Amino acid sequence: MEGKIDMAARRQVTNKLRGQYRKASKADRGKILDRVVSTTGMGRSTARRMLTGPKLPDPAAQVDGRALRARGFSDDARALLEHVWALMGMPCGKYLVVMLDLWLPLLAEAGDLDKPFATKGASAELKTMSAATVDRYLKPARDRMRIKGISTTKPSPLLRNSITIRTCADEAPDAPGVIEADTVAHCGPTLIGEFARTLTMTDLVIGWTENCSIRNNASTWILAGIAELQQRFPFDLVIFDSDCGSEFINHDVAGWLQARDIAQTRSRPYQKNDQAHVESKNHHVVRKHAFYWRYDTPDALELLNRLWKLVSLRLNFFTPTKKPVGYTTTANGRRKRIYDKP
Missing domain, CATH: 3.30.420.10 (Ribonuclease H-like superfamily/Ribonuclease H)
Structure with a gap:
């Protein structure tokens, strides 16, 4: 086995040899199968299934040709979300969406929203976000803060x-x-x-x-x-x-x-x-x-x-x-x- 290659290359190899494999004799099929296994690093049963199955699209072409969905919220709204989340004490999405109506006026009155991204449009977008969307947008920020501390609890036999x-x-x-x-x-x-x-x-x-x-x-x-x-x-x-x-x-x-x-x-x-x-x-x-x-x-x-x-x-x-x-x-x-x- 020469080594594993990515899925796009595997599909290109099997798509190219699929017609030849179907027309070949039993002995020649075994040789073709050996070549595919050696080239791609796939298991023998997986290689056989890809050679006998329908033609698969190239993953690169599939992704490039796919119509990308428009972003639901602007960059200002996402920046405002992370800013407000930090000021609120980093609550989860289900708590944050409930807190917005109370917190946004108070933060604006205190001057904490005097930021270039804290526009009226961004505030309106923020209020329409669901809890799941909030958690999804905040995941990178949470991951950056994920650290583990040291436990110092010692059991006591006294009493x-x-x-x-x-x-x-x-x-x-x-x-x-x-x-x-x-x-x-x-x-x-x-x-x-x-x-x-x-x-x-x-x-x-x-x-x-x-x-x-x-x-x-x-x-x-x-x-x-x-x-x-x-x-x-x-x-x-x-x-x-x-x-x-x-x-x-x-x-x-x-x-x-x-x-x-x-x-x-x-x-x-x-x-x-x-x-x-x-x-x-x-x-x-x-x-x-x-x-x-x-x-x-x-x-x-x-x-x-x-x-x-x-x-x-x-x-x-x-x-x-x-x-x-x-x-x-x-x-x-x-x-x-x-x-x-x-």
């Missing part, structure tokens, strides 16, 4: 067996107050030295989310962060749910929660679905705003905490959410989750 396990299969709460908590390490590319952590707490019912950055994962700073975030929630905390990390599963945190009549639960080890709500916030709240950079100075810590207060206002008052309301069965028998409108 772990005495704390109730709460799983993703448990009955969903019907009132606010059940909080999932987690920390994100701002270590950059290395875990060496001391670096800031961001504590995230999110409610399971209404999705209210608060963040604060702390010096490290010592219980002193964890307790200070929990106490600060507790004051920001517009309701009382009933259950505090975390992973099995030693920053949460220790006597200091357990005593603080018990003194305030807040029940403590934990997830199963290595089961991120048990904390799906806060795990999603780690990415589309913490990483999207603080990125994967390293923060290890007092000035950086102060800057992060100023950032989280602004993020909280946008996230909790100007960003829609949607919740699952049931299941349906598709035509092929698969179950599909149904969501309410954001």
Whole structure:
């Protein structure tokens, strides 16, 4: 076998030899088949099928001769979409199309749309885009930002067996107050030295989310962060749910929660679905705003905490959410989750 060639060349070879192959004797057909296999790198059965089948069009000619569909949206509209998406906090398409009517007037009033591409026509086009179109146009921008961080969660044997396990299969709460908590390490590319952590707490019912950055994962700073975030929630905390990390599963945190009549639960080890709500916030709240950079100075810590207060206002008052309301069965028998409108 001399080597593989592209599909266009394969079709050219088989189209040229098709007539000769059909008229040849059995012995000659075998020789022709050997030549095609050696030249194209195809399997013998594939080569035989292409030689005996109908003539196939040249892919290059097929693409060049195809009538290209006109672009549905202008370059200005696509540039405006990416600009507005970044200002909104990079939501998915289904959220973004719902947010446009509220956000566009506010952004224009604040002067954030004073761009050459932010014309009235581009704004009108943007409002007609579907959620699927938005996601398709934004895929390159999302791909450019796709980076993976480092996990710093360490399981703790302290008190772990005495704390109730709460799983993703448990009955969903019907009132606010059940909080999932987690920390994100701002270590950059290395875990060496001391670096800031961001504590995230999110409610399971209404999705209210608060963040604060702390010096490290010592219980002193964890307790200070929990106490600060507790004051920001517009309701009382009933259950505090975390992973099995030693920053949460220790006597200091357990005593603080018990003194305030807040029940403590934990997830199963290595089961991120048990904390799906806060795990999603780690990415589309913490990483999207603080990125994967390293923060290890007092000035950086102060800057992060100023950032989280602004993020909280946008996230909790100007960003829609949607919740699952049931299941349906598709035509092929698969179950599909149904969501309410954001």
